[in-house]
Amino acid sequence: MNSHAPILRVNALSVRYGKVEALRQVGIEVKPGQIVSVIGPNGAGKSTLLNTIMGALPAAGYAKGPVFYRGEDVSAMPVEKRVARGMCLVPEKRELFSTMTVEDNLSLGAYRRKRAGEHDYLDQLEPVFGLFPRLRERYKQLAGTLSGGERQMLALGRALMGKPDLLMLDEPSLGLAPLIVKELFHIISALRRTGVAILLIEQNARAALQISDYGYVLETGELVLEGPADDLAKTPRVIEAYLGLVKKIAVE
Template sequence: MTKLLEVSALTVGYGEAVALDAISFDVARGEFITFIGPNGAGKTTLLNSLMGVLRQKSGTVSFKGEDLGTLKPETRVARGIVIVPERRELFPQLSVEDHLRLGAFLRRREGRAILDAGLERIYALLPKLKERRRQLAGTLSGGEQQMVAVGRALMAEPQLLMLDEPSTGLAPRITEEIFEAIARLKADGMTAIIVEQNAHLAFSVADRGFVLEVGNVVASGAADELRQDPRVLAAYLGAGDRYRDA
């Protein structure tokens, strides 16, 4: 499979503190990978670094063979990398449809007909958004706001979609709807990185997984294999004590 993203010895820090310590991994086209781990492990830091929000201390990040170096976040979006942030970052006074169209801002020259077709694809994936398309984002439930954030990201037609804790704060029924949509995106050939504390959910859609603790990858492998790893079971799948290195 063709590698879409290659990360080598990525180190990110805040002042003297190291948040990510020489992380290396790659993502093939059409592959879903997940990073799981406790709060403070560096999961969101990783996504923000890949997005260009945080600068790396060392290491390289290459996308489609291009070293992203110091490219700004908006340039990375134009290259095809899009994030759905944990806090969703919606505008309360904008409608659902306005948010979706905002996601396609860099595609505005493609014409209204093409963007309207993109909207219909989002509405087919997340039907509740069509019902709420005129509603202001500030009046939506948490689950509906998450759907808007996902739809807005998809309107950019990303080649790499990054989802930061998509299940946070959502009711189980809404979480199931979100992950059903994510599974459909995978079936359609999307490439994604999912950061998630709920390992059950993460492994349900991922091809490969990485366990991140205190800025270090302490376990990795095929999602099905990690599900059976007794140390991962103990820490993240409800089978006992916290993950410890063997």
């Protein structure tokens, strides 16, 4: 695959829930090694966008418009096959196994690779500990006993155990204290060096744009702005709507 070609391309994607149109003619691209953020208010359709890309749209939803991953139209492909091709979604609710240990949650992240016959399916364990030293400290602890920040770290770590090529993050900073948010965004930024492409859905527009290469603004199901993240952060409309009243969390 051409390194300049998008790993993910969505063309004119529309999604309906009954008569309610959640997304209208949305088009986005993510290139290998890029961090691309989609910002916007609650109810804009951001989570719907990620779920549609992942093939996890609820049965009540209807999607129209191709989703290309590595140049292949995966629109009709089930979630399991998309995961097998290197797509991964960390949902807003994190969906950890609370009654299982950190160790077991991380191992489950590599289960697909184990089932595929990869003998070194746990080879990402040390890199994950390098990113999240606290997970090493909590390795034998039940996931349900972790703090909110540690649970988000575990959700990210579990996703990375599968060696995804495209990592989609739905509101990773939700409900976390500012210092934890700063640490988390440092780590997400550092993931760029691994070559993984990241599509980031985030209400903390300032923090998201600071670490992103490119950004989109989604409002009431439509893209209203897009551009290089630095330029977008200087746009009057973005400053007024998303940055003006948000306390700055520097992640540089």
